[in-house]
Amino acid sequence: MPTNSPPQVPAAPEEDTAERRDAADRRDPDARRDAGQKVTGTARYAAEHTPPGCLHAVPVPATVARGEVTAVHADELLRRPGVQAVLSHTNAPRLGEAEDPTLALLQTARVPHRGWYVALVVADTLENARAAADDLRIEYATEEHDPGPPAGHPGLYAPEEANGGHPGLRERGDFDAAFATSAVRVDATYTMTAQHNHPMEPHAATAWWEDDALTVYDSSQGATKVRDVLAQLFQMPRHRVTVVSAYVGGGFGSKGTPRPQAVLASMAALHLGRPVKLALPRRELAAVVGHRAPTVQRVRIGADSDGVISALAHEVVTQTSTVKEFVEQAAVPARTMYTSPHSRTSHHVVALDVPTPSWMRAPGEASGMYALEAAMDELAVATGVDPVELRLRNEPDTEPDSGRPFSSRGLPECLRQGARLFGWEGRDPRPGVRRAGDRLTGTGVAASTYPYLLSPSSASAHAAPDGTHLVRLAATDIGTGARTVLARIAAEALDVPPASVRVELGSSALPRAPLAGGSSGTSSWGWAVHKACTALAGMVRAHSGPLPPEGLTARADTAEEAGRESPYARHAFGAQFAEVDVDTVTGEVRVRRLLGVFATGRVLSRRTARSQFIGGMTMGLGMALTESSTLDPAFGDFAERDLASYHVPVCADVPALEAHWIDEEDPHLNAMGSKGIGEIGIVGTAAAIANAVHHAVGVRLRDLPLTPDRLLPHLRA
Amino acid sequence: MDDAGATSGSRTFREGGTEERHPDPTSFVSLRINGNTHELRLDNRTTLLDTLREHLDLTGAKKGCDHGQCGACTVLVGGRRINSCLVLAVTCDEPVTTIEGLADHDRLHPLQEAFVARDALQCGYCTPGQICSAVAMLDEAAAGHPSHVTPPGRPGAGDPELLTPEEIRERMSGNICRCGAYANIVDAIQEAAR
Numbered sequence: 001m002p003t004n005s006p007p008q009v010p011a012a013p014e015e016d017t018a019e020r021r022d023a024a025d026r027r028d029p030d031a032r033r034d035a036g037q038k039v040t041g042t043a044r045y046a047a048e049h050t051p052p053g054c055l056h057a058v059p060v061p062a063t064v065a066r067g068e069v070t071a072v073h074a075d076e077l078l079r080r081p082g083v084q085a086v087l088s089h090t091n092a093p094r095l096g097e098a099e100d101p102t103l104a105l106l107q108t109a110r111v112p113h114r115g116w117y118v119a120l121v122v123a124d125t126l127e128n129a130r131a132a133a134d135d136l137r138i139e140y141a142t143e144e145h146d147p148g149p150p151a152g153h154p155g156l157y158a159p160e161e162a163n164g165g166h167p168g169l170r171e172r173g174d175f176d177a178a179f180a181t182s183a184v185r186v187d188a189t190y191t192m193t194a195q196h197n198h199p200m201e202p203h204a205a206t207a208w209w210e211d212d213a214l215t216v217y218d219s220s221q222g223a224t225k226v227r228d229v230l231a232q233l234f235q236m237p238r239h240r241v242t243v244v245s246a247y248v249g250g251g252f253g254s255k256g257t258p259r260p261q262a263v264l265a266s267m268a269a270l271h272l273g274r275p276v277k278l279a280l281p282r283r284e285l286a287a288v289v290g291h292r293a294p295t296v297q298r299v300r301i302g303a304d305s306d307g308v309i310s311a312l313a314h315e316v317v318t319q320t321s322t323v324k325e326f327v328e329q330a331a332v333p334a335r336t337m338y339t340s341p342h343s344r345t346s347h348h349v350v351a352l353d354v355p356t357p358s359w360m361r362a363p364g365e366a367s368g369m370y371a372l373e374a375a376m377d378e379l380a381v382a383t384g385v386d387p388v389e390l391r392l393r394n395e396p397d398t399e400p401d402s403g404r405p406f407s408s409r410g411l412p413e414c415l416r417q418g419a420r421l422f423g424w425e426g427r428d429p430r431p432g433v434r435r436a437g438d439r440l441t442g443t444g445v446a447a448s449t450y451p452y453l454l455s456p457s458s459a460s461a462h463a464a465p466d467g468t469h470l471v472r473l474a475a476t477d478i479g480t481g482a483r484t485v486l487a488r489i490a491a492e493a494l495d496v497p498p499a500s501v502r503v504e505l506g507s508s509a510l511p512r513a514p515l516a517g518g519s520s521g522t523s524s525w526g527w528a529v530h531k532a533c534t535a536l537a538g539m540v541r542a543h544s545g546p547l548p549p550e551g552l553t554a555r556a557d558t559a560e561e562a563g564r565e566s567p568y569a570r571h572a573f574g575a576q577f578a579e580v581d582v583d584t585v586t587g588e589v590r591v592r593r594l595l596g597v598f599a600t601g602r603v604l605s606r607r608t609a610r611s612q613f614i615g616g617m618t619m620g621l622g623m624a625l626t627e628s629s630t631l632d633p634a635f636g637d638f639a640e641r642d643l644a645s646y647h648v649p650v651c652a653d654v655p656a657l658e659a660h661w662i663d664e665e666d667p668h669l670n671a672m673g674s675k676g677i678g679e680i681g682i683v684g685t686a687a688a689i690a691n692a693v694h695h696a697v698g699v700r701l702r703d704l705p706l707t708p709d710r711l712l713p714h715l716r717a
Numbered sequence: 718m719d720d721a722g723a724t725s726g727s728r729t730f731r732e733g734g735t736e737e738r739h740p741d742p743t744s745f746v747s748l749r750i751n752g753n754t755h756e757l758r759l760d761n762r763t764t765l766l767d768t769l770r771e772h773l774d775l776t777g778a779k780k781g782c783d784h785g786q787c788g789a790c791t792v793l794v795g796g797r798r799i800n801s802c803l804v805l806a807v808t809c810d811e812p813v814t815t816i817e818g819l820a821d822h823d824r825l826h827p828l829q830e831a832f833v834a835r836d837a838l839q840c841g842y843c844t845p846g847q848i849c850s851a852v853a854m855l856d857e858a859a860a861g862h863p864s865h866v867t868p869p870g871r872p873g874a875g876d877p878e879l880l881t882p883e884e885i886r887e888r889m890s891g892n893i894c895r896c897g898a899y900a901n902i903v904d905a906i907q908e909a910a911r
Binding site: 031032034035036037038039040041042043044045047048050125126127128131198199200201202247248249250252279281282283478479480481607608610611612614615616617618619642643644648649650651652653654656657 | 760762763767770771774775776777778779780781782783784786787789815816817819820825829832833834836838839840841842843844845848866882883885886887889890891892893894895896897898899900901902903
């Protein structure tokens with residue numbers, strides 16, 4: 001692509017305080033705690049612990065879309081040198097009942113979808129295991145399969161609940177009547193393909209049994225959860241299972257629930273009495289570690305001529321598998337965002353013979369806010385109201401769905417500050433008129449939101465006589481900076497320098513803690529750490545003379561605090577602004593600038609927070625432009641299964657990118673005053689970019705991702 | 718691969734003659750890695766990446782895709798960046814530098830320092846590959862190699878002034894970071910390049 005697009009909007013003023021703050025953050029001397037290990041290659045991930053005698057396992061995915069395994073020709077392979085075992089439903093250890101049916105592996109001959117694991121080959125070397133897995137002959141009785149699509153499918157039903165425990169359907173007032181009589185009406189349907197988490201570290205585990213105790217190094221977002229599930233599956237007491245997730249190469253939700261690698265490695269190690277290591281091949285991940293389900297979203301907005309909304313419907317159609325029900329809660333953000341006296345938000349889902357969807361970064365919000373915020377842009381165009389002003393006009397006094405007051409709602413300030421920093425003022429709203437050579441340029445805005453979530457956690461805090469402190473809990477640092485931020489929280493509660501605090505995390509042997517998910521890790525773990533450290537500080541104060549040789553230890557549990565019902569609606573908010581160039585010859589969209597401003601309570605670690613925001617925005621860029629997944633109806637499985645065909649953004653895709661935040665005091669959250677930041681960065685990005693594309697080319701494209709083939713028919717070079 | 722010379726290369730030879738029905742699937746391989754020589758008997762199918770990770774306990778090079786699509790396994794062979802998952806160890810006859818060999822004892826390589834200073838990483842799994850890739854990329858740029866975005870007629874990017882963020886982004890696009898640290902990675906490389 002040619003470079004140096006002409007500036008369409010003035011740059012943010014140099015003196016701006018947020019910009020100065022940005023520069024200060026970049027000089028923050030308190031680096032990420034595990035950065036040293038990560039830049040030297042000494043941080044060890046799940047497949048990088050090799051106990052003596054460790055064997056290698058390679059899984060075998062089903063090649064049919066639906067049916068039963070009728071024969072596994074293991075005998076042919078067992079004669080080969082190095083092959084130790086071929087596990088299948090015929091000989092694998094029997095598991096206890098799986099709460100999550102995707103973990104009932106090698107228990108029956110049933111194949112619910114292509115890619116489902118039907119066997120596991122274990123050998124002395126990776127090469128022997130891989131070759132044997134490739135050669136394993138499996139026979140199937142195939143059955144007719146139903147790959148969808150979900151739109152218009154006779155099997156669609158209205159689920160009681162969508163993901164997160166949200167009611168599937170909510171209605172207020174009389175949407176149909178209010179919409180019918182509205183002065184301005186938007187009725188638009190948006191689609192997006194499935195999206196895949198693809199953390200850089202594939203799901204991996206190393207497992208061994210010793211004296212009836214199981215140890216698993218697992219790539220997971222929560223060691224406690226994996227430990228509990230393995231104990232249940234292998235029908236043993238929890239204290240005899242240890243799960244270590246010390247370094248985790250990303251997860252984005254796909255490691256938030258226990259995944260096949262931990263179960264398969266543990267089974268093989270049990271079967272053979274030797275340690276077993278297993279990393280799921282990249283090309284198999286799309287089928288077995290969850291994904292963001294494809295959605296069809298119809299949004300209808302009825303407003304007066306000034307853009308004030310009276311009727312809002314957000315209706316979502318999506319799919320799940322026959323293995324378990326997962327419903328992407330894409331209509332849920334519409335219950336929080338805007339004034340809407342008459343509203344309907346609903347989900348419909350159909351169970352197909354396809355892989356099982358699950359969490360991917362901001363499930364519900366990322367998908368739902370694409371549709372809602374694109375529809376808001378359509379309303380702005382229809383009413384002639386500036387998109388920033390339109391959102392400000394629809395600020396609700398209380399959360400529309402619950403009627404609860406917001407504990408804090410920073411959306412207006414994010415919009416105003418973002419508009420200022422981005423140089424939004426004076427924007428020419430006319431679409432399709434900024435042309436330079438072959439390129440059309442446009443700008444767009446969208447809002448972001450993510451709920452404040454909290455889980456009970458425990459932690460211990462220890463003061464040693466040498467003046468150092470140790471905080472321990474089974475938290476997980478999947479790249480969020482948990483080690484860094486928990487040390488800061490502890491230091492603040494103890495009133496000591498952060499350097500004196502060591503944080504030990506990443507093992508289920510440590511005090512029980514929830515998973516890194518739902519943007520709730522820092523708040524959940526941090527509150528327990530804060531509480532333990534506050535207690536410890538009291539003990540130290542009450543102690544006269546030098547500390548005893550064994551030091552002092554305080555323990556805390558936040559079950560009570562986390563269980564309290566809040567009278568407030570608690571959400572993080574944000575505003576994202578994008579500038580894009582569209583090449584009218586190639587149909588390629590290039591993001592020139594991306595700027596986000598977020599309101600997430602108190603930001604506890606500026607450096608790692610910024611990285612989380614820009615990381616989320618980068619993933620949102622992929623959602624908007626590059627991440628396309630096709631469900632092949634012939635196989636009921638995804639066609640783009642590797643990183644050469646499923647295009648996550650690369651460095652050249654990501655432009656100058658700015659993340660800012662406002663200082664938000666919210667006394668209704670937790671001891672630190674923090675909301676979550678891990679997911680909100682991806683929410684709204686795709687809409688801001690899609691809205692900018694409309695502004696650039698003058699055509700509204702409602703299907704993500706906006707790949708060149710979708711744009712080209714609408715462009716004239 | 719022509720500049721390693723006979724002294725620092727490796728030798729591979731087949732053991733056990735040329736029996737036709739059951740050819741020996743292993744070879745003795747001598748690899749020079751981070752200044753140390755390793756003599757190994759390896760399955761001929763073993764990639765350089767699996768040799769490092771499974772046989773030498775050098776787990777800094779990461780396996781992200783095993784197909785040359787993500788760059789997490791990037792190491793330097795004969796000073797050039799390569800995807801070590803696409804190289805069979807038996808073919809590797811030039812000295813190898815991995816992330817473990819970049820620091821000078823306790824003193825980090827300037828790129829390692831810059832990645833820490835700019836928080837150019839999150840989960841850390843792509844980081845060793847990013848850093849190895851950046852080391853070679855700066856050498857390529859200094860040697861005047863042009864990239865896809867180098868304007869025609871320019872003498873490559875040998876002049877540090879010409880190593881713009883856009884040049885860095887283009888040249889680093891073989892290394893995927895799913896956490897989305899690219900903005901900081903570009904800052905870090907610019908800082909180290911100065």
